Amino acid sequence: MAAADSSLSDNPRTFSRRPSAQASRQAKATKRKHQASSEAPPAKRRNETSFLPAKKTSVKETQRTFKGNTQKTFSPKKHSVCPSDRNQEERPCIKTSSLFKNNPDIPELHRPVVKQVQEKVFTSAAFHELGLHPHLISTINTVLKMSSMTSVQKQSIPVLLEGRDALVRSQTGSGKTLAYCIPVVQSLQAMKSKIQRSDGPYALVLVPTRELALQSFDTVQKLLKPFTWIVPGVLMGGEKRKSEKARLRKGINILISTPGRLVDHIKSTKNIHFSRLRWLVFDEADRILDLGFERDITVILNAVNAECQKRQNVLLSATLTEGVTRLADISLHDPVSISVLDKSHDQLNPKDKAVREVCPPRTGDELDNFAIPESLEQHVTVVPSKLRLVCLAAFILQKCKFEKDQKMVVFFSSCELVEFHYSLFLQTLLSSSGAPASGQLPSASTRLKFLRLHGNMEQEERTAVFQEFSHSRRGVLLCTDVAARGLDLPQVTWIVQYNAPSSPAEYIHRIGRTARIGCHGSSLLILAPSEAEYVNSLASHKINVSEMKMEDILCVLARDDCFKGKRWGAQKSHAVGPQEIRERATVLQTVFEDYVHSSERRVSWAKKALQSFIQAYATYPRELKHIFHVRSLHLGHVAKSFGLRDAPRNLSALTRKKRKAHLKRPDLHKKTQSKHSLTEILRSEYSSGIEPGVAKVKKQNAPGEPGSRPLRPSLQPTPCFGHGKTLKWRKTQKALQQDSKTSQKV
Numbered sequence: 141m142a143a144a145d146s147s148l149s150d151n152p153r154t155f156s157r158r159p160s161a162q163a164s165r166q167a168k169a170t171k172r173k174h175q176a177s178s179e180a181p182p183a184k185r186r187n188e189t190s191f192l193p194a195k196k197t198s199v200k201e202t203q204r205t206f207k208g209n210t211q212k213t214f215s216p217k218k219h220s221v222c223p224s225d226r227n228q229e230e231r232p233c234i235k236t237s238s239l240f241k242n243n244p245d246i247p248e249l250h251r252p253v254v255k256q257v258q259e260k261v262f263t264s265a266a267f268h269e270l271g272l273h274p275h276l277i278s279t280i281n282t283v284l285k286m287s288s289m290t291s292v293q294k295q296s297i298p299v300l301l302e303g304r305d306a307l308v309r310s311q312t313g314s315g316k317t318l319a320y321c322i323p324v325v326q327s328l329q330a331m332k333s334k335i336q337r338s339d340g341p342y343a344l345v346l347v348p349t350r351e352l353a354l355q356s357f358d359t360v361q362k363l364l365k366p367f368t369w370i371v372p373g374v375l376m377g378g379e380k381r382k383s384e385k386a387r388l389r390k391g392i393n394i395l396i397s398t399p400g401r402l403v404d405h406i407k408s409t410k411n412i413h414f415s416r417l418r419w420l421v422f423d424e425a426d427r428i429l430d431l432g433f434e435r436d437i438t439v440i441l442n443a444v445n446a447e448c449q450k451r452q453n454v455l456l457s458a459t460l461t462e463g464v465t466r467l468a469d470i471s472l473h474d475p476v477s478i479s480v481l482d483k484s485h486d487q488l489n490p491k492d493k494a495v496r497e498v499c500p501p502r503t504g505d506e507l508d509n510f511a512i513p514e515s516l517e518q519h520v521t522v523v524p525s526k527l528r529l530v531c532l533a534a535f536i537l538q539k540c541k542f543e544k545d546q547k548m549v550v551f552f553s554s555c556e557l558v559e560f561h562y563s564l565f566l567q568t569l570l571s572s573s574g575a576p577a578s579g580q581l582p583s584a585s586t587r588l589k590f591l592r593l594h595g596n597m598e599q600e601e602r603t604a605v606f607q608e609f610s611h612s613r614r615g616v617l618l619c620t621d622v623a624a625r626g627l628d629l630p631q632v633t634w635i636v637q638y639n640a641p642s643s644p645a646e647y648i649h650r651i652g653r654t655a656r657i658g659c660h661g662s663s664l665l666i667l668a669p670s671e672a673e674y675v676n677s678l679a680s681h682k683i684n685v686s687e688m689k690m691e692d693i694l695c696v697l698a699r700d701d702c703f704k705g706k707r708w709g710a711q712k713s714h715a716v717g718p719q720e721i722r723e724r725a726t727v728l729q730t731v732f733e734d735y736v737h738s739s740e741r742r743v744s745w746a747k748k749a750l751q752s753f754i755q756a757y758a759t760y761p762r763e764l765k766h767i768f769h770v771r772s773l774h775l776g777h778v779a780k781s782f783g784l785r786d787a788p789r790n791l792s793a794l795t796r797k798k799r800k801a802h803l804k805r806p807d808l809h810k811k812t813q814s815k816h817s818l819t820e821i822l823r824s825e826y827s828s829g830i831e832p833g834v835a836k837v838k839k840q841n842a843p844g845e846p847g848s849r850p851l852r853p854s855l856q857p858t859p860c861f862g863h864g865k866t867l868k869w870r871k872t873q874k875a876l877q878q879d880s881k882t883s884q885k886v
């Protein structure tokens with residue numbers, strides 16, 4: 141392994157170096173190494189009192205003295221990872237200044253304290269009060285082991301049992317799945333003419349992801365235990381079409397599907413019909429009905445409407461926004477808006493009993509304020525780009541190595557980013573065999589377990605990971621937004637958002653994977669200094685985050701001697717001061733850089749991940765562009781967070797080229813902006829590969845998918861949406877194709 145040189149130009153335009161320059165640099169470094177090995181410390185170091193470890197330093201002191209050191213340590217030998225395991229002579233070559241110098245100031249967070257919208261999760265009402273079939277009640281009590289209803293269940297189930305359409309909004313993890321599943325099962329088992337399997341679907345449940353489809357199927361299957369004649373089934377991308385066709389032929393009465401896969405079958409399977417459909421449920425309705433799925437939903441609704449007009453429609457989500465309400469207005473028949481009220485809402489309609497239980501539709505402003513579980517503690521930390529990777533790793537180590545039974549989900553903005561960090565952490569932070577490979581930190585391995593989930597994985601592996609993480613008591617799941625919606629992963633203690641989400645709704649869903657059904661949970665959002673204003677954007681949606689100092693996160697490195705720098709190596713125990721924490725952070729960064737730079741292949745893999753990050757960054761929606769703009773990224777610093785010692789030259793050239801083109805053609809600004817509403821969605825949907833159609837777009841150009849030839853006229857979606865009303869889609873097919881091309885780069 142090459143001697144570590146963590147130096148990085150702070151000028152984003154001076155990137156890679158030619159071999160000759162590299163050689164001379166190395167020669168200089170060797171010279172410096174020999175200087176450093178002499179007794180006398182460098183001039184700057186001599187003046188640094190905080191450097192001395194003699195006095196025990198408190199965390200507060202650590203924070204105060206953390207910034208702006210210039211201390212450098214060089215080793216004459218090659219870098220190794222865990223000093224305790226290796227020869228003292230092989231201590232890491234540290235150039236601390238490059239990681240902690242020339243960073244932008246971390247701004248003070250003047251976050252306005254807002255009162256979050258709160259909901260009460262449980263009620264004292266029992267399921268047997270609902271007049272359900274006794275077998276259904278006993279299944280809920282004994283199989284699901286539930287006795288009292290949650291607030292949303294208490295409000296929704298009676299309304300749905302009355303036969304009304306409904307729009308259901310309640311916070312994440314509040315039991316919305318059963319709020320629709322119980323009425324569906326109750327009504328179908330009670331049908332006078334007993335349901336036959338061959339009748340086909342009586343209920344169609346649409347969900348945005350395959351994992352959610354599996355999860356909802358599992359719940360329905362449990363509820364149907366006593367009603368064996370009603371057959372549930374799931375259709376989702378990644379499964380064999382042939383076997384799904386066979387199951388459809390035999391008959392599925394409660395059909396749970398992702399939109400893309402259902403469209404596939406509508407177009408190609410003769411045996412799919414909806415003439416007996418009684419229920420149409422959109423779970424995560426705001427995601428399902430947004431532009432990312434628009435054409436699929438149009439095809440599905442046309443197929444359903446052609447065969448059945450009278451049915452109950454239910455839309456559910458923790459974040460039903462105004463846009464969805466507008467769609468609901470034209471898709472639902474005289475719907476009831478159900479929302480779990482706080483007391484002030486209750487008082488709005490004290491006389492009207494029906495409306496007291498069921499809140500009136502909210503105004504636009506209210507719809508933008510989402511309820512957050514009371515037991516969810518939200519944090520934010522502001523970290524300079526150069527320190528992001530080290531900070532994330534330190535946080536993972538802090539929670540999952542030094543604390544017991546922690547289960548963490550880390551969100552990234554693209555599949556490539558998940559893959560990159562997964563492999564990097566696996567190879568550097570974890571040693572499965574106990575015998576560390578080059579660049580590994582052996583003692584970090586004991587409690588750590590990494591898993592990853594994203595849309596570019598094979599379905600078999602996706603399902604296996606989902607199951608494994610669900611049943612595991614600890615572990616770190618690195619994922620895209622494929623895991624943001626609806627997934628009920630038990631006992632998740634921490635949610636980390638390494639890349640900020642593109643909307644407050646996505647923020648709510650991501651953090652909603654913890655603190656479910658009254659449990660306690662915490663979240664951490666990692667922002668760059670230039671992104672600090674995002675906290676205000678969250679506050680404007682009544683989302684309250686408290687600051688966690690980066691220094692407090694890095695302090696964990698003091699607990700692990702794996703990260704000891706050369707100077708401290710010989711000392712058995714000593715108080716760890718801010719200077720040493722900086723050194724240890726640099727040792728960790730050097731581990732990452734050494735790993736990335738250990739082969740050409742790994743360097744180009746890191747560059748691709750960096751490119752993916754930048755592309756995802758470019759797709760933040762217009763309203764967030766003033767906070768997340770590619771121009772505010774310092775490429776050299778960001779490269780460091782990918783373990784790259786230099787900013788890749790070709791990437792910067794690309795960025796400059798694009799910028800120039802934009803400057804020359806101001807009309808492009810306008811065009812790009814007009815695409816943002818779609819690219820915002822595509823950013824999380826397509827880049828995370830949530831929908832099966834996405835992969836197909838690239839590989840097969842399936843008919844009707846973005847990037848393919850236009851549909852045959854007979855298959856063109858007619859914009860007709862429920863109850864004979866017309867929905868005008870905002871995008872033309874051409875625009876969709878253009879946008880999907882943009883998104884495929886992400």
Ligand SMILES: Nc1ncnc2c1ncn2[C@@H]1O[C@H](COP(=O)(O)OP(=O)(O)OP(=O)(O)O)[C@@H](O)[C@H]1O
Pocket residue numbers: 286287288289290293310311312313314315316317318457458625626627628652656657
């Ligand atoms: N009445 C109840 N008593 C106890 N636990 C319940 C009850 N109803 C649901 N749960 C449990 O609560 C958890 C969350 O439920 P569910 O997944 O339906 O939430 P959700 O509101 O759909 O969340 P999200 O908005 O994230 O999709 C599940 O583990 C479920 O089994």
